[in-house]
């Protein structure tokens with residue numbers, strides 16, 4: 001579904017004009033659509049009907065409590081990578097036994113807390129992590145449910161920074177070593193092997209890499225079964241791409257159908273960890289043009305959002321659509337849309353044809369995933385507000401960071 005659309009010459013988020021949100025909350029502000037988040041979650045959950053499953057939203061994509069709460073109310077699971085994400089999920093009403101804990105650097109403290117609350121599964125990424133988890137679980141007198149994140153060595157065909165399933169990446173346990181590590185996990189008294197998982201990369205726009213990885217994991221599951229190690233769930237991670245510009249990623253329903261066909265006849269539950277797919281197109285970053293600067297070589301629109309608010313263009317040269325909230329008549333020019341930060345890399349978009357005037361509002365689309373969560377205070381800029389639109393209702397799910405908050409917690413040296 002389209003969460004953001006034009007009516008009466010203005011861009012709306014569901015039933016609310018973005019111009020009204022800018023007036024009420026100021027800019028820059030992230031705006032999310034509840035209906036879109038729900039529809040995207042359901043695209044997974046509905047396609048999985050009839051198979052035991054968990055759709056664990058990857059919290060790293062958007063950890064706003066309001067957003068997590070929308071998903072918790074749908075009984076979603078969550079994929080976390082830190083103690084902070086764990087506490088957020090619990091605060092938002094997520095159930096601990098629907099949480100999978102991923103990440104290559106889990107600390108003892110992370111493990112203790114996750115065991116105390118009773119997460120569904122630890123996705124273990126190395127032998128040393130396995131030994132550490134055994135120790136922590138033994139100290140607590142409990143048993144940790146584990147899955148090994150296997151690196152299947154398939155090329156996800158995505159940006160190298162977000163490709164994770166090749167053997168040169170830091171993630172997971174090489175598939176060639178997996179059987180030995182499973183045997184070790186099986187032998188440790190305070191671990192219970194329940195699953196196998198992989199995550200080969202993000203923003204995948206075709207099915208073959210997913211299915212290739214799946215086939216390798218199924219073969220592994222068979223080899224483990226022959227050794228008496230029963231795998232109960234198969235976690236295929238996240239990674240399903242979305243449309244930023246003209247990509248045509250597979251439909252979630254087709255992806256899941258293809259997976260279901262391949263596991264037919266097996267006694268396996270399915271786990272997925274979608275992040276971007278659920279929230280990317282549920283959000284925009286609303287920003288205002290501060291200045292138009294025309295130089296001999298270029299036209300710049302200097303806006304009040306910057307790379308500290310949305311780093312994807314600077315970090316990955318990601319192309320994100322920028323549209324006027326209230327399109328105006330007049331001559332379009334080719335603008336670079338840049339922020340106020342003292343870095344040449346501080347741009348949101350390059351060479352866009354727009355008719356603009358100072359004070360105009362722009363929306364950076366597809367900003368619901370890896371937007372606010374990757375923001376910083378660089379240049380001592382307060383972080384943006386976040387609001388969630390639900391029909392004609394508006395919830396301020398995070399207020400703008402104040403100037404005072406920017407140095408709270410710091411101190412001068414003693415006199």
Ligand SMILES: Cc1ncc(COP(=O)(O)O)c(C=O)c1O
Pocket residue numbers: 058061079102103199201202203237238239240273274275276277
């Ligand atoms: C282990 C794991 N699961 C899930 C995700 C979510 O990925 P995406 O947002 O591409 O669905 C990631 C990030 O790529 C990840 O590292």
Ligand SMILES: N[C@@H](CCCC[NH3+])C(=O)O
Pocket residue numbers: 060162202203312316369370
């Ligand atoms: N942050 C990346 C995705 C990273 C995925 C995390 N495993 C992006 O904005 O596209």
